[in-house]
Amino acid sequence: MDSIEEIDLINLIEKMFDEPAPGLALGIGDDCAAIRPATGFETLITTDTLVEGTHFKRDLTTPDSLGRKSVCVSLSDISAMGGRPKFLLLSINISKDINKTWIVKYLHGFKAMAKRYDCRLIGGNITRSRNLSFTVTALGEVSKGFRIDRSGAMPGDLVFVTGSPGDSALGLDLLNRRGANYTSGERKLIARHQKPEARVEWGQILSSGRIASSMIDISDGLALDLKRVLKASCVGAVVELSRFPLSTEAGKIVKANGAKAWRRILSGGEDYELLFTAPPAKLKALDRFQKSGKIKAVRIGEIVKGKGHLTIIKPEGGELKIKKEGWLYNQQ
């Protein structure tokens, strides 16, 4: 950094984030933070890293968006267990070419997203590195007995996704083209990549309503993430692309590019939508939530017997084969 000492940055972060919170015994500024987990709950923990060059390019995003996304990526994992996010830790490896203005904008984005999901930053680390990166650890809570693991899918269960997965990867492709004049539809895809949402409320509905039998967030591509569920549950799945909830813009790209576009949609990462399974007996309950606008989920297939095998049926019939199922091998 050219105009900021790490110590200044720590002081700034302390000022920005030092607020009391329920369950927080000691926040930023000591050797550890201390929390008091509520009785009857489990504590959920997850950590994710965004590295410049690997996960983001500075000329294709803004520091504010990146701050928001850092939070979203980790909260998405809490959502995927049916949990409620509570606390965050942020570790920044700062490269020399980052100035104070940039990092302050990042922190404002981070804070806005944390606030939105009622999360508090309680600690972290600042250090120098040749490569800019952000590691966010999130802590959440879930009532005992309501946690949704990857391993609960059973043959006969139905497979659902929230939102319109694939938009993020298509948006990234558009960004990488570095075009100047995007259509409004294209800008929507780009926004889905740059400013994802964490499906925190939806995850909690699927948990507290005891709807989902298994769940994962789509961070590394739907095909790869679904395979993780299948492997953990020792089952297989058939997904019908005719049921797939394409966004309008993604629909156009599929129409123009066919199987190639489908592969990108199914293997592109960073959707942060929820992929879950539910037994048919839960369909009515899920429908009620859908109709009252509390969740947006679409049934795309069914769980069958089979140790991790995924079959994808094209809209026109016949199987779609995918060689590279995911673009990243991040986990937890």
Added chain:
Amino acid sequence: MDSIEEIDLINLIEKMFDEPAPGLALGIGDDCAAIRPATGFETLITTDTLVEGTHFKRDLTTPDSLGRKSVCVSLSDISAMGGRPKFLLLSINISKDINKTWIVKYLHGFKAMAKRYDCRLIGGNITRSRNLSFTVTALGEVSKGFRIDRSGAMPGDLVFVTGSPGDSALGLDLLNRRGANYTSGERKLIARHQKPEARVEWGQILSSGRIASSMIDISDGLALDLKRVLKASCVGAVVELSRFPLSTEAGKIVKANGAKAWRRILSGGEDYELLFTAPPAKLKALDRFQKSGKIKAVRIGEIVKGKGHLTIIKPEGGELKIKKEGWLYNQQ
């Protein structure tokens, strides 16, 4: 990495670390880990990053030592609150020039140290980066009412340190000289730098015995870390170097280099010893623990009134001034 895919590495880590543990509801392999904190305890959380070039040089350490040190750095923060470490998360940013053999050796060192302190790895993240780094998040527990913060020091309290702080910095200086023929004394200093200990048992004694009024671990240099305590507690301190617990080898270096060596000892980081304050009424109890060999701590000074002011008295009398009090501005 030339011969290892991230996915292989994750599988390897799952195999190496997938063991049940008390309080662990769900370990490695899902979106989050889940723990069940015991009633009557607070959960402590801390995170630290070691970056190649900033915190270590690969030619001056071994992957095994670095794995051990990664664990030690974070556990030291749990110790400094009087806590018992329980769980670890490990995020690795892997650069291209790291091969599988190296990383496996690192993991073995990590596991050995985790095992020694009865900690379980429950999650993490693997990603590529231009700069190798390791971020370790540690979770621990402390009985409610027994946590030791930085802010509890009172005028009249005595100041103590464990072990022989400064050895690590002197060892690093020797390493940086890249000499081939170190004396056995020099090798001891080098070992203190490369293979630090986390004072986990000692921290717990100071907590459960209600001895320490404030505590911090010496990670960024005694002078800087003591100042953090003084600032948090709104007090001052006088430290007498005549009382300072120099190791034999550090004593020789001080004899040869005087004030320059003292400055290095007081401002060099990575000791991971404990710096704590205790009221005079606790001296007897502390003595009992000392005599039974359960802790090794030496009184080096006294807390006085004053908002963060530290006075250091040279062995021969007169004040030692230190310009740069610490070499790093990492925190929590």
